[in-house]
Structure formats: C-alpha cells, structure tokens
Amino acid sequence: MAQPLTFVLSVPETPEDHGPEPSPYDESEVHDSFYQLIQEQSQWVAEEGLELQQREPGPPETPGSGHQTLLGPEDPLVHSTATLRILASMPSRTIGRSRGAIISQYYNRTVRLRRRVSRPELRGVGRSARPSLRLYDLELDPVALEEEEKRFLLVKELQGLPVAQRDHVLRGMPLGLAEKRSLREESRTLTRKRRGRRGRRGLLPCCGRLRDACVLVGATCLGGARAARRGPRAQASPLPPLPPQALHSLGLGLLSGLHALMPWRYALKRIGGQFGSSVLSYFLFLKTLLAFNALLLLPLLAFLVGVQAAFPPPASPGAVPAFTGLELLTGAGRFTHTVMYYGYYSNTTLNQPCVPPLDGGQCSREADGLPYNMPLAYLFTVGVAFFITCITLVYSMSHSFGESYRVGSTAGVHAVTVFCSWDHKVTQKRASRVQHDNIRTHLKELLAEWQLRQVPRSLCGRLRQVAVLGLVWLLCLGTALGCTVAVYAFSELMIKSPVSTEQEGALLALPTVVCVLNLGAPYLYRCLAALERHDSPVLEVYVAICRNLILKMVILGILCYHWLGRRVGVLKEQCWENFVGQELYRLMVLDFIFVLLDTLFGELVWRLISEKKLKREKPEFDIAGNVLELIYGQTLTWLGVLFSPLLPAIQIIKLLCLFYIKKTSLMANCQAPRRPWLASHMSTVFVSLLCFPSFLGAAVFLCYAVWQVRPSSTCGPFRTLDTMYEAGKVWVRRLEQAGPSVSWVPWIHRYLVENTFPVYLVSALLLAVIYLNIQVVKGQRRVMYLLKEQISNEGEDKIFLINKLHSVYERKERRAGRTQEAEQLAGDLDTW
C-alpha cells in the first residue's frame, strides 16, 4: 500500500550504549557519518536556538511561489525543524530542482561524451530504456563546487565538443532558454565565429537535422578512429563501437526528412485537434505510405521510364487505338503500348555505339553516350527499389517496435492513464469535452474492475463462451473460404470466355467482384462480432483486424495463382505480363472507386440515417478498417511494380485524393472513437502488418515471377530468355569473358549466389544472433527485478533513518523542555 511504513523503535536512551556486540541500532558503530551529522546538527540547533515555525502541509497560498515548502510524508508525525533542514538537503530532493544540480549532471554527461567513454554500465544498457538522469552519476562531491565553478566546467566541456553535438546536448538540457543561450555564447570560441557559415541553414528543415545527424555519426567515427590510432594503451577495449544513438539519429533524420517534405501540416493539426491522436495515426500512416511510394518511384523513373521514353522502341505494327475514356478504368487500349507497361520496354542495349560499316558510311544515329543494357537495368532497378523499400520498412518497424513495447509495460495502467492519457493536441472545446468523458469512463472502468474482483464465470458459462467464439471464427473462416472459391470460379469463367477487344468493359468484371467481396465481407464480420463478447475492447480490434487480413490475403493469393499459374499458360502467344499489369491497374482503380462509394454510403448516408431516424450519435471513424484498406492498396502496388513500373505513381495520386476525401468525410460525418486506443501500439501493428504479410508476400511473388516463370516471347525486355533472372546470368558470363579485372563479380555470383551453402550459413548466423538477443533481454529483465527490490529496500532504509532522526530530536526537545519546566517550577517554588 502507499502509506509509509511506521516503525516502533526501541531506541536506547543514548546512542552511546554499547552492547556485547554492535546492534543495528548503534549508530556510532554502523554509520559513522550519520552519527557525526546528528551530533553536529543537534549541537548547532542547541547553540542557535532557532525559532522556525512549522509550516502546515498543504498547498501554498499563491500559485507558483518561488520557495519550496517542506512537506513530510503523509503521516501524523510532525518533524522538527532540524530534521526538516537535514531532509531538505538530501541529494534526492535537490536533484532536478536546483540549477546547480542540473549543470553538474550535464557536465558529467558532456565529459563522458567528449572522452568517448565506452557504454554505461549494465544499469544503463538497453536501447529501449533511456537511463534516467540519475544514472549519469550526480557528483556527490565531498568538495562541493560552487555553482559558478560547475558552470565554468560545463562551458569548457561544451567547447570541446563538435558543433552538432554541442547543439544536441544544449537542446536536450532542461534549463531555461535564456540560460541555454548564454551557455552557447560562452562556449563559442572566437575561431568558430565565421561570417556566413550558415548561409543555407534552415532552408529545408529536413536537411538541417539530417546534416546534424550525419555530423554526429561522422564525429563518432572519427573519434573512434582517433582513439584506435592512439594505441591500445589509451583505451581498454579496441575500437569502440559506434554508439547506437548516432546511427539511430541518422535513421531518424532520414525518416523525419522524408516526412518533412510532405505537406499538410495545418490539416493534420486540425484533425489532431478535433479527433485526437488515434484518428491522427491513420493519416500519419497514409503520409508514411506516400513516402514509401515516392521512394519506390524515384529509381524507377530515373532508370527505367525516363530512359525508355528518351529512346522509344520501334513502333509496334498495327494501328494505335484511339483514346476512349474506358482506358482510365481498364488500363488497356491506348495505354497498352506505353511506358506504363512491361511490354513496351526493349530487350536490346540502348544507345549502343554503332560500328561504322566497312564501306565508310556513317552511323545512322549520334551515339555518344553510354550503352544502356535495358534488360539488366530493368532487373536491377526493380531489385534495388525493392531492397531499399525493404530496408526502410524494417528500420521503421523496428524503431516503432522499440518505442512501443517495453519490458514490463503491462503493469501500471492507472499511473499511465492519469499521467499519459491527456492528449495535449486536442484543441477544440467539444473534442476536449469528449476526452474528459473518455478518461473519466476509463478510470471508472479500471476502478470497477479492481473493486468487483470479477466473479469467476461458471463452467457452463465459460464453455458457452468458448463455443460461441469457436462458431464465430468458423463462420468467418468459412466466409473467407467462400469468397476465395467465388473468386476462383469467376476467374476460371473469365478464362473460358475470352474477351475480345471491343468488349473491354467486360475486363472489369473480375476486379469488381473482388472489390465487392472485399468491402462486403468486413460488414458481415462486424455483425458476427456483435455475437461474441470480449472482455477487452482492444482485443476486439485485434481480432477484427486479423479476420479482415486473412480474407484479403487469401483473395490476393488466389489471384496471384490465377495470374502466374493459369494466365501464363492461356496467353501463350500474347503478352501475359501486360495483362497482369493491367489487371493490377484495374484492381487499384476499382478499389479506389469502391472506397469512395463506401465513404459516401458508410459514413455520410449512415450519419444521416442515424441522426434523423435512429437518433443516435454520429458514426465512429473505423480506424482499423481504413488502415487495412491502405495496406491492401499498397500490396497491390508492390505486386504490380515488376509488370507496370508507373504503378507507384498511380498509387501516389490515389493516396493524395484519399487524404482529402477522408479528411472531408471525417470532419463532416464522424466522431472520434470512444474506446481507449493505444495509438502507439496500433502504429506498430500497422507497420508490422505492412512489412509481414504485405511486403513479404509481394517479395515472394516477385521472386517467383523472376526466377521460375517463363517471360513471354513477344514483348518486354526478357523476351528471348528462359527466365527473367537469366539476364543477370548472361551478363555475368559476359563479365567472365571480359577479363581478370572484374573476375570477382562472377566469382561472387558462382560461389555466394548460386551456391546454397552461404544461405544456410547466413540463416544459422541470424538464428544465433536472435537467440543471443533473447537471452540478453531475459537477463535485463532479471536485473530490473533486482533493482526494483533494491529501490524498495532503500526506501525503507530512508524512512527508518528519518524516523530515527526525528526520535533523536524529539528526545532532545523533551529533555530541554523538562529542564525548562524544572527550572520554572524551581523558580515558582522560590517565589512562594
């Protein structure tokens, strides 16, 4: 419980009692320094005869009075003034309050930083657990430095740091701005004051921070190199590892740079102000997806689309079909023979310097530039783009994971609710009222849970609940299976009845069916979920996400099989890659249209109905459903990049439109979700879902298409090869013949890529690293537990000592009072 422990002490009359052996109560034996302190203080009190008044514990009269009130713990004992004076100078009460303490802490921190001391001790280790201010060792100087001296030392240390690091340290200090500015002024040496050094600083917010992060990383590298050069004697360990913070801030700088380039600062502010962090997380996720697509599109534009557009292939035979509006939906027709699709790309080396014919004629073309091998470029560009996306995705997922999952994060729900649940972003009066209500309800629920001590349900009830759960899951999985079979049957039907060029509209049939199923089944799931009753609302959300995800992935799986398994066989003489690219384009466009319709009917019409007829409040914004829609759209893009390099551009346009439509609909029709929404956990879940089923599935699809499927022989950059991957093999063979200077590339290819042994080795290494990390986390958990015990014990010690101090003074006062009374009595007797 929270009440401090009260002790009944059997205090010996004088502290000088020596028993046969020293007992813990003998201060002089056990704690010399405290004994000294007690003696000194009691002497001082006796000498000075102070008359300090005891302040009442409670709030000060005026808010924000500068001096500190001395409050004891909430117990009936009232401490004497001498005790209070001692207590007031305890280190734990001065930390974080006095400027001197902060300055000396930061002095220590800066010293450490400058000398590149190796990682802090075990207590400080753990990327996810930032060490508290105390761990960086408050100097409990026996030589108490004056504040001015401490400040001077800090300034000297700051001068020794590179500029970026100094700024980084300054920004993170909990001092006032005026103080920081004066520290900065003092730590700038004359040589640093160069005019116009920072001409372009602040032009782009992203670049400034990115530059700082790069400088941080660079400085640490240089420092490490310098330390290594100094020799093994100068440092206990060999080259110190790059502190994870520097790399971390570089990664963060990149991410924030990507984000900063995107617009919508004011729109996001309004959304956050009106609906809170939970709804905002959807829009932030949308912004993240935009960044990913832009990252994917850049290499494709630069190396594929741009080059091919500059050197168009010879025109295909046959008339170019006229532009009808239907192309925007089907992606076929006029769009077929353009840079949009795989089939347009040539399989030769562009810009090949031509050998002038022997009869002295001229080359037909000006060929000055580099030869550009298109098939190789196609393969490598798509591969590299995917690889960059993979790295970025894994980094952002691990960063998000590290931020939101902590060891031991399940306990402390009351404290977290009280201190961390008020969202300071909310600025509208109505929204803030909603927040108050939400927090109140949540606190009441927590209290009720604790007070009622839930009656354990009877066996019958539990069985019934399990049965209902099982039934609902069975129905949901059955629905998913049914949808899959429907899509499969329909796709077979489409194969059997081929579409002629006049009836291109019929091509839209399959995508329409898929979209309808994708939109309709989640509503069915929501109805089924009303049957089962979960204890926690967060679990409901997770279960709903799970079911929707299974449905979407299974449908996409069956479509992939349909394309790579069946269509390739059917469209033997035609360009099957174009067809697959167009199918994906159609799926994307129709998905967009259906999402628009869903927004219109699901939100607008439902709001009108629920307000007028049902007299209920506005519908809630369904965050999970909308995020899954985004993930689904992104999966389609990744699936189609190989066959249609411009697909990310279309996805970007779609996301931009979606932002404005969703924002408008949100403002007009919806209200914020009422249930407590762990925004940070959910963001992690979304990014993980983006990485695992979505990106991984697309990567598997891509690998299969590149390695196993025979490209069509009439179109595209790989038309003469057996597999797309062969283009790489052909190039390696050519390199082998080229000469010994590049022979390492074929060597790598033969022994590391084609051989399976390195794959096993790398997997084994990865498994070992994962196992070691798990063990480290287990060890840290144990250390945390031990430290908690230690803190608890120290607290008990502290209370014990305080009570002991108090009793000592109490006794002194009583003795003084008794002698005073005795004197008074003697005086009275005299006067009688």
Added chain:
Amino acid sequence: MGNKQTVFTHEQLEAYQDCTFFTRKEIMRLFYRYQDLAPQLVPLDYTSCPDVKVPYELISSMPELKDNPFRQRIAQVFSEDGDGHMTLDNFLDMFSVMSEMAPRDLKAYYAFKIYDFNNDGYICAWDLEQTVTKLTRGELSAEEVSLVCEKVLDEADGDHDGRLSLEDFQNMILRAPDFLSTFHIRI
C-alpha cells in the same frame, strides 16, 4: 531564406535555432503568434532584447491552450517567476519542449514539474488528487479520486515513501509508449 526580417539580429535567430527544436521559419512564426497575443505590449523589434512579459490571461486564451486543463501549470512551469507571465524566451521554450522533436527525458522532466502542483519536488497524494480532478473535471466522487491516487502510488512508487520522485515518474514514463505522442502540442 534570406535575412529579410528585422525582428531579430542574425545572431539572435541563430541562437534560438541552436537552442530549441525549431527552424528559423518556425521561430518567426512563433514570434508572430506571440506578438498577436498582445500587439501593444510586444514590440516588433527584439534586437535590443526588451524585457516584455505577456500576462498569463492572454497566454491561456491561445487556442492551443484554452481547453487544456493543465494550462495554468504549464504556463507556471515555463514562466520565469512561476507566475504564468511569459517572456518570448519562455514562450519559445514551452513550445519547443512540447514539440515533436523533444526527447523523452526532457518531456518527462517538465511533465513532472507540471504535475507537481505544490513545487516541492515530489508528486504527493495531494498533487495526484489535483491532477485527477482536473483530468475528469471534478466528475468523479471524492472516494473514487482517492482510490485512483492510491492505485497510482501503488504502481509507480518505487521506494514506498508515499510520493513519486522524479525517478519514479521517469520509470513510469518509460513504460508508457504513448507519452511522446500525447505530451505534444502542435503549433
């Protein structure tokens, strides 16, 4: 971004940029917001570092703060004399700490000061009661409030002295991944 502004000297703007998490543009934007609060009081020329304080009543009428139940404490913590009247430095400091880029430790430090209503360096039960009352607009009964405070102290008080020290608070904040996103004011 040229030096077309006449409000600050080049050095002053650089100093602000280095000591806060804002860029030049954002600092200028914040200055104009500050100036809008009290146009007669705040001069448009800060090159001579005038000593101007905008009174608390105007600060608390800002749209970002006016519906925040902790606005008084926030203003008090960041103001120079603890009375809520803020200079430009205090204003910038406040929004810099509450911005997205501020690290967790810094925010935890100031959050602790904000929740410490009686400024004694500890969050005691009385501070907690004040916090909960402000959070729920007084709609919980006194018994419920004290129950909540008890639970909070149970969970977060590491050394069992009946109140939360800065370390206890920081340990608890580490376990709350949402803290960074909720302790954030967009401006």
